[in-house]
Amino acid sequence: MKKVDWDKRIQRAVALAERHPSAAEVLAFYRHILDFQKTLCADVASLSLSAAGSEASFRERLDLDIAMRELPLLLSLVQRRGPSKLALEAAEISRVSLEQQRQMLQSFLLSTDGNEPVSNAFFTRVLFQPYAERLAWAMTSRSADSSTSVCPVCDARPQVAVLRPEGDGGKRFLVCSFCSTEWEFRRILCPVCGEVDHQKLPRYSAEDFNAVRVEACDTCKYYLKSVDMTVDGLAVPLVDEIATAPLDVWAMEQGFNKISLNLMGF
Numbered sequence: 112m113k114k115v116d117w118d119k120r121i122q123r124a125v126a127l128a129e130r131h132p133s134a135a136e137v138l139a140f141y142r143h144i145l146d147f148q149k150t151l152c153a154d155v156a157s158l159s160l161s162a163a164g165s166e167a168s169f170r171e172r173l174d175l176d177i178a179m180r181e182l183p184l185l186l187s188l189v190q191r192r193g194p195s196k197l198a199l200e201a202a203e204i205s206r207v208s209l210e211q212q213r214q215m216l217q218s219f220l221l222s223t224d225g226n227e228p229v230s231n232a233f234f235t236r237v238l239f240q241p242y243a244e245r246l247a248w249a250m251t252s253r254s255a256d257s258s259t260s261v262c263p264v265c266d267a268r269p270q271v272a273v274l275r276p277e278g279d280g281g282k283r284f285l286v287c288s289f290c291s292t293e294w295e296f297r298r299i300l301c302p303v304c305g306e307v308d309h310q311k312l313p314r315y316s317a318e319d320f321n322a323v324r325v326e327a328c329d330t331c332k333y334y335l336k337s338v339d340m341t342v343d344g345l346a347v348p349l350v351d352e353i354a355t356a357p358l359d360v361w362a363m364e365q366g367f368n369k370i371s372l373n374l375m376g377f
Contacts, residue, residue: 115244115291117149123347127354131319134354136194137375141353143192144237144374151181152241169265169290170220172246178216178238179209185237197233204231236374240289247290260302262287263294268371269302271352272326272337281341286348288371303370304331315361322346323355325362334367349373 121142128138155177182204189201204212219235247264261268262285270288274281283298296302299309306312306328314337316324322343327334336358338348352373359369359377369377 114248115152115241117145117152120347120350121145121149123345123350124354126345127350131354134356137356138350138354140192140194141350141375143188147185147188148237148241151177151238152245154181155242155245169243169246170222173220173239173242175213175216175220177242178235179213181238182212182216182234185234189234200231201234204234232372233374233376236289240291240374243290247287247292258296259294260285260296260305262290262292264292265290269296269335270371270373271348272296272335273348274298274337274339274341276341276344281339283337288373291349301328301331301333302335303333304328306330315358317358317361320355320358323351323358325358325367327362327365327367332367333370334362335370 124138124142124145128135128142131138155174186201186205190198190205193201204215215231216235216238219232219239243265250264265287267287267289269285270291271286273284273286273293275284283296284293285296285302286293299312300307301312311329313327313329314324315327322339323346324337324339325334326337336352336355338346338351340346343351353375356375356377362369
């Protein structure tokens with residue numbers, strides 16, 4: 112697994128905001144979140160290296176105390192820069208007791224497989240993801256090559272698929288919605304129900320997003336988006352996934368459910 116390049120994500124968010132005015136507002140906010148996570152990642156670098164050798168489960172290795180320490184900064188940032196709904200949530204969280212805030216974070220870590228919806232998911236994901244990504248990178252002894260439908264490192268569901276150039280074509284990978292681990296996955300296979308009939312695995316694209324498409328399944332009615340690096344080699348899958356919200360709107364209008372909502376909640 113490659114080390115996370117936070118500057119590359121930030122630069123991509125800026126570039127896509129200029130290219131897609133409809134996504135400029137959400138990408139501007141996302142850029143602030145990326146700046147926050149970049150700083151947080153630097154703070155947890157040494158801790159994640161020591162946690163990599165622990166025998167505890169992946170989520171048990173994440174540091175709750177660091178998240179509690181950084182939570183007030185995140186709440187302040189969201190109240191200043193975030194959309195109204197998130198700003199209101201941040202204000203509400205800031206008014207509850209420290210024990211209640213800790214319980215909010217703890218409930219996220221106690222979720223059994225990383226896929227259960229929890230309240231205030233945005234805040235918990237923002238705080239824990241930098242640590243999770245750094246920890247996943249440090250766990251070099253664990254192979255990220257897997258044909259499973261969930262992350263081989265932390266067991267969370269995939270956020271997005273990515274097609275990376277290989278030979279005359281491309282190889283498909285899934286990207287974890289929590290720790291951002293990539294693992295190889297068959298191109299004609301539904302990550303949810305295992306459907307392999309290509310006629311039941313439709314793909315949809317839009318002219319405005321030539322490198323991103325919807326990969327759906329008519330059997331289970333789930334979908335995720337796929338970023339084709341053979342079309343746009345500058346794409347950053349997690350950022351491009353957020354910038355293409357109109358594809359999510361279209362997919363949901365067709366009756367499909369997303370495998371994992373992204374950090375922005377769509």
